[in-house]
Amino acid sequence: MALRDVKPTRSELIGLKRRIALSERGYKILKMKRDGLILEFFKVLADAKDSRGELLQKYQRAVESMALANTVEGAIGVKSAAFSVKEVPQITLTSKNIMGVVVPKIESSKVRKSLVDRGYGILGTTSIIDETATSFEELVEAIIESAEIETTMKRLLSEIESTKRRVNALEFKVIPELSEARDFIKMRLDEMEREELFRLKKIKARMKA
């Protein structure tokens, strides 16, 4: 706010004081929100680290199982068994609120299947297909879990960033500018008061003379 645009009036001063009080209150609340979000973020970060590690481990296991299945059954056997998969996992997406941040909550079903539900018969396949199917089911579960945690983390991070920007804007721009404008109005009002007093004294002196 440029000082030249400020009208040095009493009502403007009252308005500015109100705005400063509001900004300071907002600043405190946002600062508390930012700190809270950072705490939440670190909690989620620990989960994210674990889930990422687990995901990597399960991915490596799944890749290894696939390599073994290709070795034992050949790509022909693996493809033939893979053709039997008809049902895709169901994913339900809901949301939850962490300190005003809406984060996804992902629930999955039909990821883990029993031998019978996988679509291939037990009599025409070998255990390596079961092992590969199990390791990929575990991988899909880990991906779903990881997706929830990492999206939460990203949303929290972006909210922390925007809150931080607001806090900084209030701390270093809005409140100082408002304070400066308030001080300017105060100074101008004082000056105007002094001028008025001086003018009155002058009039009084002229009337006496």
Place this chain on the structure above:
Amino acid sequence: MAEVRAGPAPYIYVCTRMRVRKSKLLPKEEYLRMLNMSLPEITRSIEELEYKREIDELSASFHGIDLLEIALSWNLAKEYQAIIAITPGTLKAFTQAYLRRWDIQNILTILRGKRQGLKIGKIKEVLIPAGELDRVFLDRLLIEDSPDRIVEALKGKNLYPVVAKEFPLAVQSNSLSHMENELYKDFYRNLINDANVMKGGDLFLKYISLDIDITNIRNLFRLRVDTVQEDAREMMIPGGTFSVEELHRLNGITDQNEFIDALMEKVRVKTLLAVLDKLRGEKPIREIEIDLIKVQIEQMEKMAKLNPFSIHPILVYLEKKKYEVFNLRAIARGKESKLSTDRIKGYLVM
């Protein structure tokens, strides 16, 4: 070449041919040598074997490891067809019946592929026409518009009654697993029927019984690994040493030692008893399967020695040829996936 048509001569002839062919299969040392080679060296070695013709034939359509795998499968299919062509009389009928398991695999692959909406070429790559249904017939099935028309096209074939009965149910339940199990059960049922009515069937029956036992025992171990308790009756093949009810009861035993003791009570094959005894500790399911396959082949070899001019030498060769192809594929695929030599070795049937 003069053809031998009368008396036991054709049987002696074909069994001798099988023994000769078996002796030409790769020995254990050759696999061990291949395990120490790089993938290009393995490919060259395989090309120098009898698989060269198939590799040359398919090299225009495929390349790399896929070419190798498909060429191996084609060679297996051709070899099986060649054996059907030279086997006489009841041996031919038994061999054809035995090879029908490949038809089940091919039909299931076509039906699954069609239901998934896959392109014809993609499904065709995965077919191994080693059974009664030849490549021309399978190609005809592939160009059918819908799975229902494929089922109709099977009319007159051995698989038709089960497929026609089970396919609508499979569509309803959205899973072909029950139909697959029923097809294999029907396959064994037909084998037993053929063995009962044909001359010399008693020897074939011995092999079928062994195959059923090994498959059932293998699947019992497999079910034990699965966390969800299944009804084993659906997945067990009747006609072996154990009845389906007995197998279901065995599946209910949670303690490993108790389970193995119960199995050993009825098993009479010494090598199988020895392998079962070793399975008391924790052992990966795949190793158990390999052990059981080895027992089956060993037992079949014994049968073939006891009955040198029966179906047994043919079955031994068919099985050993299959495992030669599987072993070569395993070595090539394992090397491609950069698996350790010991790891690949563990998956070979030598």
